[in-house]
Amino acid sequence: MQDDIKAVLYSEEQIQSKVKQLGEQLSEDFNGRNPLVICVLKGAFIFMADLVKAITVPLELDFMAVSSYGQSTKSSGVVKIIKDLDVSVEGRDVIIVEDIIDSGLTLSYLIDVLERRNAKTVTVVALFDKPARRTVDLEPDYKGFSLPDEFVVGYGLDFAEKYRNIPYIGILKPEVYEK
Numbered sequence: 001m002q003d004d005i006k007a008v009l010y011s012e013e014q015i016q017s018k019v020k021q022l023g024e025q026l027s028e029d030f031n032g033r034n035p036l037v038i039c040v041l042k043g044a045f046i047f048m049a050d051l052v053k054a055i056t057v058p059l060e061l062d063f064m065a066v067s068s069y070g071q072s073t074k075s076s077g078v079v080k081i082i083k084d085l086d087v088s089v090e091g092r093d094v095i096i097v098e099d100i101i102d103s104g105l106t107l108s109y110l111i112d113v114l115e116r117r118n119a120k121t122v123t124v125v126a127l128f129d130k131p132a133r134r135t136v137d138l139e140p141d142y143k144g145f146s147l148p149d150e151f152v153v154g155y156g157l158d159f160a161e162k163y164r165n166i167p168y169i170g171i172l173k174p175e176v177y178e179k
């Protein structure tokens, strides 16, 4: 598995320390509120687990599964809800937890859905950002790292469902997906 990685971009330690910082910042900014933290499955599951442990204000959480990449390294352009939320977002301070913003299509779709369902506020936290690939104009409210225009895997991110369990983020060798 590790042989398929061309280069490590951020180590496990660098990611852990960034996630802690983001948790501290969110704890300060959401002091006195009771946010509903939404994990965008599957990619964000590891970030979500680490992030909520670093947040000290009372919160609730829920999960939503969406997919647009499938077996490809390019977005299909169609965002599909595979699992919807269990709870209502009406009147809630919602925090969307995303692993990566690439084209921005997934997030712009989700923000639109949550606003139409009358969330009070929608805040976006993304651990990784690939600004060069954006097709919709969108910036996260909180972000961890900017990434170059390369297909990356690890820390929850996959290619064709593999590599999610690598604890760091790395560039996938093109020969893996060009075969």
Ligand SMILES: O=P(O)(O)OC[C@H]1O[C@H](OP(=O)(O)OP(=O)(O)O)[C@H](O)[C@@H]1O
Binding pocket: 040, 041, 042, 043, 044, 066, 067, 068, 069, 070, 075, 098, 099, 100, 101, 102, 103, 104, 105, 106, 107, 158
């Ligand atoms: O900004 P975008 O171009 O929309 O890309 C970002 C989204 O793509 C990935 O999800 P994917 O569709 O691969 O589903 P997964 O999380 O189950 O891997 C990733 O986890 C983000 O949710």
Ligand code: HPA
Binding pocket: 069, 100, 101, 102, 103, 150, 151, 152, 153, 157, 158, 159
């Ligand atoms: O670079 C990426 N890697 C894995 N999943 C992704 N989804 C959007 N961009 C990426």
Ligand SMILES: [Mg+2]
Binding pocket: 043, 069, 070, 157, 158, 159
């Ligand atoms: Mg994926």
